[in-house]
Amino acid sequence: MSSFIVEGGHSLQGDITPLGAKNEALEVICATLLTSEKVTINNIPDIADIRNLISLLEELGVKIEVNNPRSITFQADDVNQDYLNTESFRHKMQSLRGSVMVAGPLLARFGKAVLARPGGDRIGRRRLDTHFLGWQKLGATFEYKPETKTYEIKAPEGLKGGYILLDEASVTGTANIIMAAVLAKGETTVYNAACEPYIQQLCRMLQKMGAHIEGIGSNLLRIRGVDSLGGTEHTLLPDMIEVGSFIGMAAMTHSNIRIKNVGLSDLGIMPEAFHRLGINMECKDDDIHVNQKEIYEVESFLDGSIMTFSDAPWPGLSPDLLSIFLVVATQAKGSVLIHQKMFESRLFFVDKLIEMGASIILCDPHRAAVIGAGRFNFLRATNMVSPDIRAGIAMLIAAMGAKGTSVIQNIGQIDRGYERIDERLNSLGAKIIRTEDC
Numbered sequence: 001m002s003s004f005i006v007e008g009g010h011s012l013q014g015d016i017t018p019l020g021a022k023n024e025a026l027e028v029i030c031a032t033l034l035t036s037e038k039v040t041i042n043n044i045p046d047i048a049d050i051r052n053l054i055s056l057l058e059e060l061g062v063k064i065e066v067n068n069p070r071s072i073t074f075q076a077d078d079v080n081q082d083y084l085n086t087e088s089f090r091h092k093m094q095s096l097r098g099s100v101m102v103a104g105p106l107l108a109r110f111g112k113a114v115l116a117r118p119g120g121d122r123i124g125r126r127r128l129d130t131h132f133l134g135w136q137k138l139g140a141t142f143e144y145k146p147e148t149k150t151y152e153i154k155a156p157e158g159l160k161g162g163y164i165l166l167d168e169a170s171v172t173g174t175a176n177i178i179m180a181a182v183l184a185k186g187e188t189t190v191y192n193a194a195c196e197p198y199i200q201q202l203c204r205m206l207q208k209m210g211a212h213i214e215g216i217g218s219n220l221l222r223i224r225g226v227d228s229l230g231g232t233e234h235t236l237l238p239d240m241i242e243v244g245s246f247i248g249m250a251a252m253t254h255s256n257i258r259i260k261n262v263g264l265s266d267l268g269i270m271p272e273a274f275h276r277l278g279i280n281m282e283c284k285d286d287d288i289h290v291n292q293k294e295i296y297e298v299e300s301f302l303d304g305s306i307m308t309f310s311d312a313p314w315p316g317l318s319p320d321l322l323s324i325f326l327v328v329a330t331q332a333k334g335s336v337l338i339h340q341k342m343f344e345s346r347l348f349f350v351d352k353l354i355e356m357g358a359s360i361i362l363c364d365p366h367r368a369a370v371i372g373a374g375r376f377n378f379l380r381a382t383n384m385v386s387p388d389i390r391a392g393i394a395m396l397i398a399a400m401g402a403k404g405t406s407v408i409q410n411i412g413q414i415d416r417g418y419e420r421i422d423e424r425l426n427s428l429g430a431k432i433i434r435t436e437d438c
Helices: 022-034 048-059 081-085 087-094 097-110 129-137 171-181 197-208 240-252 270-276 319-329 350-355 389-401 421-426
Strands: 002-007 013-016 038-042 063-068 071-075 112-116 141-145 150-154 163-165 187-191 212-214 220-224 232-235 256-259 281-284 287-291 307-310 333-339 360-364 367-373 383-385 405-409 431-436
Touching: 002 389, 022 038, 022 048, 022 071, 022 097, 022 171, 022 197, 048 063, 048 087, 048 097, 081 087, 081 097, 081 112, 087 097, 087 112, 097 112, 097 129, 097 171, 129 141, 129 150, 129 163, 129 171, 171 187, 171 197, 171 220, 197 212, 197 232, 240 256, 240 270, 240 287, 240 319, 240 389, 270 281, 270 319, 307 319, 319 333, 319 350, 319 367, 319 389, 350 360, 350 389, 389 405, 389 421, 421 431
Parallel strands: 013 256, 038 232, 163 187, 307 333, 383 405
Antiparallel strands: 002 405, 002 431, 038 071, 063 071, 112 150, 141 150, 187 220, 212 220, 256 287, 281 287, 333 367, 360 367
């Protein structure tokens, strides 16, 4: 298990560019299973979750051609469906949450998919009902196999279009249903669909492959099924969570950095939310310049009530950003309520921030009240263990802004979502050492 040794108190200076979006990559890589032709995906980040998904597809029989470190061509012209019944397949699915999205394409193209309970972050309940209910509306049946702890999903006569009202605007659920519907017979209507930029990107890639999808960018999608899809080339958007992470790091360390090529039009409310937290930033062309030399002060609502940041469907804040907002708020001037609606275990890392000297009240599993000190009460260094990707990056931000040297263990969690984050931050002036624990 690897660790970061972080010497806090160093300001950052210079330019940094976010890499390709992890969440989009997971969707579009799974979508390559929908065709026997070649699909090239560009701007792929070299992170653990993406490597694990590519390895899963390779063992399924997908041909993988690495064009360069950021570009890979996939060709699923000889998929080994027998692999779905192996222990190796189940093990790989259980190690990666995004693996759930191989099921939709396999079901659409071959009439059968097997789904083991997917792994990923331990951040609370992450149910799969939306996926299954959507497939059922398209004519699929499923059966739980207790001996292997897997679900077998079948549509031997092929999927048929239908009306689907999602019980929640699940991003992965929407993606899985879209990928199933594009090869279903007839028209499918998906209402209450997620409309995040990465879902829009998936739809645009599928359109280039020959799919018929209307309503992209809205919560009402109409999909007319086709007999087959062809190959294409697709480029990933910048990762908006990396963008938010870099803004948080700059604020926490009172730094002057430029975040380049951020995809401003796809960031939703995030820049405005950071402004309300008091962060001094300028958006110009497709860059964000953060010059946080002074104390940042939290705004209040017009009626004087405490500023609240909560996760919401696009274009609201992603739940992946709230850990960052929480840690940055500890050094702001003013009070903030963080309301994490989606997951009930994502705020449990705040005990370490309290140990570092932050003034936080964990109201319940979903809400934390932060009383910002305005840099008059600096955080103290400590030892921490990263429980998941987003808590891990929040801990790294806290350590960078703390007095003294902190140790963060289990940084493999951070590596799942951030490529070479220590090297990239050190190039800006951070002091982060990666070590291998005995």
